[in-house]
Amino acid sequence: MFKTYETELAGRKITFETGKMAGLANGSVLVRYGETVVLVNVVASKEPKEGIDFFPLSVDFEEKLYSVGKIPGGFTKREGKPGDKAILTSRAIDRPLRPLFPKDFRNDVCVVATVMSVEQDNSPEVAAMIGASAALSISDIPFGGPTAAVNVGLVDGKIIINPTVEEREKSDLTLTVAGTIDKIAMIEAGANEVPDDIMLEAIKTAHVEIKKMCEFIQKMKDEIGKPKFEYKSFAVNEEIFEEVSKEFADRMKTDVQDKDKTVIDNRMDALAEDVKVYLTEKYGEEFVEEHSQEIGEVLYKLEKKIVRSLIFDEHKRVDGRALDEIRPLSCEIDLLPRVHGSGMFTRGQTQVLTVATLGMISEEQMLDGIDEEESKRYMHQYNFPPYSVGEARTSRGPGRREVGHGALAEKALVPVLPSKEEFPYAIRCVSEVLSSNGSTSQASICGSTLALMAAGVPIKRPVAGISTGLVTDPNDDKNYVMLTDIQGIEDFFGDMDFKVGGTEKGITAIQVDIKVDGLSYDIIAEAFERTRVARKHILEDVMLPVISEPRKEISKYAPKIINTKISVDKIKDVIGPGGKMINKIIDETGVKIDIEEDGTVFIYSTEGSNGPRALEMIEEIAREIEAGQIYKGTVTRIMTFGAFVSVGGGKEGLVHKSKITKERVENVEDFLKIGQEVMVKVTEIDDQGRINLTMRFNEEKEEESKVEE
Numbered sequence: 001m002f003k004t005y006e007t008e009l010a011g012r013k014i015t016f017e018t019g020k021m022a023g024l025a026n027g028s029v030l031v032r033y034g035e036t037v038v039l040v041n042v043v044a045s046k047e048p049k050e051g052i053d054f055f056p057l058s059v060d061f062e063e064k065l066y067s068v069g070k071i072p073g074g075f076t077k078r079e080g081k082p083g084d085k086a087i088l089t090s091r092a093i094d095r096p097l098r099p100l101f102p103k104d105f106r107n108d109v110c111v112v113a114t115v116m117s118v119e120q121d122n123s124p125e126v127a128a129m130i131g132a133s134a135a136l137s138i139s140d141i142p143f144g145g146p147t148a149a150v151n152v153g154l155v156d157g158k159i160i161i162n163p164t165v166e167e168r169e170k171s172d173l174t175l176t177v178a179g180t181i182d183k184i185a186m187i188e189a190g191a192n193e194v195p196d197d198i199m200l201e202a203i204k205t206a207h208v209e210i211k212k213m214c215e216f217i218q219k220m221k222d223e224i225g226k227p228k229f230e231y232k233s234f235a236v237n238e239e240i241f242e243e244v245s246k247e248f249a250d251r252m253k254t255d256v257q258d259k260d261k262t263v264i265d266n267r268m269d270a271l272a273e274d275v276k277v278y279l280t281e282k283y284g285e286e287f288v289e290e291h292s293q294e295i296g297e298v299l300y301k302l303e304k305k306i307v308r309s310l311i312f313d314e315h316k317r318v319d320g321r322a323l324d325e326i327r328p329l330s331c332e333i334d335l336l337p338r339v340h341g342s343g344m345f346t347r348g349q350t351q352v353l354t355v356a357t358l359g360m361i362s363e364e365q366m367l368d369g370i371d372e373e374e375s376k377r378y379m380h381q382y383n384f385p386p387y388s389v390g391e392a393r394t395s396r397g398p399g400r401r402e403v404g405h406g407a408l409a410e411k412a413l414v415p416v417l418p419s420k421e422e423f424p425y426a427i428r429c430v431s432e433v434l435s436s437n438g439s440t441s442q443a444s445i446c447g448s449t450l451a452l453m454a455a456g457v458p459i460k461r462p463v464a465g466i467s468t469g470l471v472t473d474p475n476d477d478k479n480y481v482m483l484t485d486i487q488g489i490e491d492f493f494g495d496m497d498f499k500v501g502g503t504e505k506g507i508t509a510i511q512v513d514i515k516v517d518g519l520s521y522d523i524i525a526e527a528f529e530r531t532r533v534a535r536k537h538i539l540e541d542v543m544l545p546v547i548s549e550p551r552k553e554i555s556k557y558a559p560k561i562i563n564t565k566i567s568v569d570k571i572k573d574v575i576g577p578g579g580k581m582i583n584k585i586i587d588e589t590g591v592k593i594d595i596e597e598d599g600t601v602f603i604y605s606t607e608g609s610n611g612p613r614a615l616e617m618i619e620e621i622a623r624e625i626e627a628g629q630i631y632k633g634t635v636t637r638i639m640t641f642g643a644f645v646s647v648g649g650g651k652e653g654l655v656h657k658s659k660i661t662k663e664r665v666e667n668v669e670d671f672l673k674i675g676q677e678v679m680v681k682v683t684e685i686d687d688q689g690r691i692n693l694t695m696r697f698n699e700e701k702e703e704e705s706k707v708e709e
Contacts, residue, residue, distance in 0.1 A: 003224055007216045009033065009130075010150065010162035010209060012122065016134055016220065027139025027226075031131040035119035037067075040131035041112050044141045048106035048232050053297055055101055059111045061089040061128055063370045067118045073368060085369050087403045089125045092149075093132050096178035096185035099515055100144035104235040109141060118370050121164040123151055129178060134217045140226035144517070147185055148213035149178035152202045154194065159205045165372065174411075175199075175510075177206035181214045183477075183518020190411035193461075193506035196528040203524060236301045237294045244275055244298050245305075252306045259319040261349050261437045261488065262390065272299055304493040311471045311490070312481050318489055319348075326466070326485040326534060329542045331446065333454040340558040341455025345446040345543075348487060349437035354447035356455040357428045358558045360604050362594045364426040378417055379428045380410035382444055388436040404511075405441040406431070409465075412445045412501030412509035413452070416460040423458060424561055424602050438488040439467050441511075445501045446543060453547045456554035461503040462543055466534040468527045470496035472516060480523065484530050496523075500531035504539060559592065559604035562611045566599045566622035573650050574601070574621050581621065589614040623648030625691060627682050633693070635676045643672045645680055645693055653691030655680060660695050 002019040015032040022028040025041040049056050063086045065072050065079060072079055082090070093111065101109070113128035129149035136143040153163030153171035160167055168174070173194055178186035184203060191199065248271065255267035275295065280288050288295065310316045315323055327348030336342045341356035364377040382405040386393045398406075409431060417427070429451060431444035442465030449462045469486035472495050473479035483490055491497050495516045501509040507528075512519075554560070566574065574595065575582045582593060590609035594602040601618055605611030623631065625647055633645035633653075642656040655678075657665040665671060672678070681697035 001224075005216070005220050007213075009126075009213060012162070014127075014130075016131070018138065018220075018224065025135075025139075026141050027135040027137075029131045029135040029138070031127040031134070033119075033124075033127045034122035035117060036122040036124050036127055037115075037117035038124050038127040038131055039114045039116055040128060040135045041114075042132070042135045042139050042141060043110050043112075044139075044229075045108040048234065049108055051293065052106060053293070053300070055098065055103075055105055056108045057094065057098055057101065057111070058109070059090045059094040059097075059132070060113070061086050061093060061125070062112065062114045064115055065368070065370065067115045067124075068370050070368075083367070083369055084403050084407065085367075085371070087400050088407050089128065091400060091404050092125065092176060092178070092186065092188055093129050095513060096129075096147045096149070097132060097136065097143075097145070099185070099517055100147065100180075102142050102144075102231075102233075104233040105142055105231055106234045107231055111136070115370055120372055123162060124370065125176070126151055126162060129176075130213060130217075133214075134220060137217050137221040138225045140229045142228045142231060145180070146214045146217035146221065147178055147180055148210045148217065149176060149186070150206050150209050150213075151176055152206050154191075154198070154202065159202050161206065161209050173199075173202060175202055175206070177203055177210065179207055179210045179214075180518050181211050181218075183520060184524060185514060185518045187510050187512040187524075189507070189510035190414065191507050191509070192415045193503050193508060195506045196525075196532055199507050199510070200521070200525055200528060204521060234297075236297050237291065240279075240291060240294060241298045241301060243279075244295075245302055247278060248275060249302065249306065252302055253310070256303060256306055256489075257310070257316075257318045257320070259348075264318065264489070265390075268299075268303065272296075275299060307489060307493045308471050311483065311494075312473070315481065317483065319487065323481065324484045324530065324533075326537065327487065329538065331450055331543055331546050333450050333547055338557055340555045341451045341453075341457070343447045343450025343452075343454055343547075344434075345443045345450065347439060347443055347446075347485070349435055350433075350440055350443050350487075351435040352431050352433050352440055352443040352447045354429050354431045354444060354451040356448070356451040356457065357430075358425040358455060358457070358554060359428065360559070360592055360594050361420065361424055361426055361596075361602060377420060377426050378410065378414055379426075380406050380413065380431070380444075380448065381428070382406035382409060382431045382433070382441070384433045384436065384440065388433045388440075405444065408441050408499065408501070408509055408511045409444045409448055412463050412465060413448055413459075415508045416463055416503065417452075418458045418460075424563060425457075425559075427452070427457060436488070438486055438491050439465075439499075441465065442467050442499055442501065445509075446538065450543060450547060453550040455558065456551040458550045461505065462539055463501055463503055463508055464535045464538040464543065465499065465501040465509075466531050466538065467491075467497055467499040468530045469494040470498070470516075470519075470523065477516070477520065478522075482523070482526055482530060484534055496527075498524075498527040498531070500528070500535070502531075502535055504536065556607060559606050560611060562603040562605065562615050564601050564603075564615060564619060566601055566618070567624065568597075568599045570622040570624075570649070571595055571599060574618055585614050585617045589617070593618075620648035621650060625649050625651055625653075625682060625685065627685050630679060630681045630697065633678055633680045635672050635674055635678060638668050638672060638674060640668070643668055645678060647680060647682070647691065647693070651691060653680065653682065653693040655693045655695055659683075659693065662696060662699055 005016045017030040027042040115124045133147040137146045152175040153160040154173035172192040175189040344353045445465030469483040497513040591614045592604040631647045633647045637644040680693040684692040
C-alpha cells in the first residue's frame with residue numbers, strides 16, 4: 001500500500017514514500033529532501049550464511065551521474081566501480097546500523113541506496129543514511145533501530161545543521177553525526193582546528209535533530225512496520241563454553257598477557273589445539289569435527305571475556321600498560337634518498353612509513369562524482385599489505401577499509417596545508433603500513449606530517465593522531481573504562497575505536513567506530529580530553545625533536561617552480577596553434593608548464609632543465625608592446641632599408657637603417673645578423689598596428705639633453 005510521510009529536517013521538508021516502488025524488497029523507502037531523491041532498498045536472505053563467524057551486512061551507496069545531469073566518461077558510458085566518496089558514504093551508512101542487528105544473526109543483509117536526483121544544498125548522503133534506517137525499521141528484518149543522521153557546519157562561530165553549498169564553502173567544520181534517540185552512534189569529521197568544547201557542542205546540537213527524526217521513523221514503524229521474521233540463532237553453545245571456560249579460563253588469562261602480539265597469537269594457537277585435544281579425549285573426534293565452528297566461537301568468546309574482565313575489573317591491559325599509557329613511540333625522516341619526503345612513525349608494534357611526492361598542479365586528482373568538487377590537490381593513500389599482520393597471502397589492492405583510513409588521514413592534514421597560491425604543487429602522500437597492531441590510521445597521520453615537513457611543504461602546524469577505546473558494563477552504560485592508544489586486541493574485543501587527529505590548537509579529523517548501541521556525551525567529552533593530552537605528548541615529545549618545522553627548501557629531486565602572470569588573451573599565443581608554441585618551449589628547455597584560466601603560469605623545472613629560459617620565452621610571447629618602452633628583441637629579417645626585429649607578443653617592428661647607429665649605414669648586414677639579440681625602443685605604433693623601433697635610444701637621449709642645455 002502506497003504511503004507518504006512528511007516532516008522537516010533542519011527547517012526543510014523531507015518526505016518518505018513507501019509501497020510504490022521495489023515491492024519485492026524486504027523494505028523500501030524513497031526519500032525526497034528538497035529536490036534530492038534517494039531510493040533505499042533493504043533485502044535479507046531467507047537462510048543464514050554457513051561457515052562464517054560474523055554478520056554479513058553489505059551497504060552500497062550508488063552514485064548515478066544522471067542525478068546531476070552528467071553522462072559518464074569512458075568507452076562504455078556507464079557508471080563503473082564506486083569512487084572513493086561513494087565508498088566512504090557506504091561506510092558511514094554501515095557504521096551506525098551494524099551494532100543494532102542481533103549478535104547471533106548470520107543472514108545476508110544488503111542495503112542499497114541509489115541516488116536518483118541531487119540538489120546540492122540537500123545532502124544525498126544524509127538522505128541515504130536516514131532512508132536506510134527507515135527502510136530497515138519498516139521491514140521484517142531484525143533491526144534494533146531507528147537511527148538518523150545529519151551534517152553539521154560551523155560558519156562564523158555558528159553551528160548549522162545540514163549547511164547549504166554556500167555555507168559549506170565558508171564552514172570550518174564538516175561533521176556527520178548519526179545516533180539513536182538516546183545515544184550517539186557514529187561521528188565522522190574534518191575540521192579547521194576546532195576546539196574540543198565546540199566540537200562537543202556541535203555533536204549535541206546534531207543530536208537534537210537526530211532525536212526528532214528517530215521519533216518520526218518510529219511512528220512510521222509503528223504504523224506500517226512488518227513483524228520481524230524469525231531466524232536461526234548462531235549464539236555460542238553455552239554447554240561447550242562452560243566446559244572450556246572451566247578447564248582453560250585461568251590459562252587463557254595468563255597466555256593473553258604479553259607486550260608482543262606474535263607471542264599472544266602463538267599462545268592462542270597452542271591453546272586452541274589443546275582445547276581440541278581435551279574435547280577429543282573426552283567426547284571423541286566425531287564430536288570435535290561436528291562442533292569445530294562452535295569451538296572456534298567458544299574460544300573467541302572466552303578470550304573476549306577474559307580481556308574485557310582484565311580491563312574492566314582489574315584495570316589491567318594485556319601488555320601491562322596503565323589505562324592512559326601510550327605505547328613506546330619513535331619516528332624518523334629521510335629514510336628514502338630519492339623521494340621528495342619520507343617519514344616513519346612507530347607506536348609499539350604498529351609502524352607506518354609515509355612518502356610525500358610533489359607534482360604539477362595539473363597532476364591533481366580529477367573527480368567525476370555527484371557533488372560540485374571536480375578535483376583535489378592533496379591526495380592521501382593508505383596501503384595495508386598482508387605482511388603487516390604476518391599473513392601469507394597475495395595483495396589484492398585497496399579495499400573499503402584502505403580507502404576509509406586514507407580519507408581519514410587526508411581530512412586530518414588538509415586544514416594545515418598551504419594554499420595553492422602559497423605553494424603551487426599537487427601533493428600526494430602514500431602511507432605504507434609495515435607492521436600493524438592497531439591504530440595504523442593514526443600512525444599514518446603522524447608519518448604523513450613528518451614526510452610533508454621533510455619535503456619542505458610549509459604546513460601551518462604539525463598534526464598527530466591517537467585513538468581511545470572503551471569497555472562498558474553491559475548492564476550499566478554509565479559504568480565504563482576508557483583506554484588511551486588501543487592496540488589490535490583492545491580494538492577487536494572493545495566497544496569503541498574513537499580516532500582523533502589534530503594540532504596543538506584543535507581537532508582536524510574524527511572517525512568513531514562503535515560496537516555498542518551508542519555513546520553518551522560524557523564518554524565523548526572524556527575521549528576528546530584523552531586524545532588532546534595524548535596529541536600534545538606525541539607532538540612535543542616525539543615528533544618535533546626529530547623535525548621542528550618544515551624545511552625551507554624542497555628536495556633537489558622535486559620540481560622547482562617559477563610562476564608569472566600573463567594577460568588572459570595572451571594564453572592562446574603562448575599555447576600556439578595545436579600546442580605548437582608551448583611544446584617548442586618545453587622541448588627547448590626541458591621544463592613542464594601549467595597555465596591557469598586566470599593567466600597564472602607555473603613553470604616546473606628539475607635538475608638539468610632551464611626554468612629561467614622558459615620564463616623568458618613565455619614573457620616574450622605574452623609581452624604587451626607599448627610605445628616608449630625598451631625591449632630585448634631578436635633580428636628576424638634583414639632588408640635594404642633596415643631590419644625587422646621580433647619584440648615579443650608575436651609581433652615584429654622595423655628598425656630603419658638610420659636608427660641602427662649614428663654612423664652612416666650603407667649595408668644593414670654589416671651591422672646586424674639574423675638571430676642576433678638587440679635592445680630596441682618602440683618609437684611609434686601606427687593606426688594599422690605597425691611598430692617602428694630604434695636602437696639609438698641612448699644616443700638620442702644624450703642628444704636631447706645637449707639641446708636642452
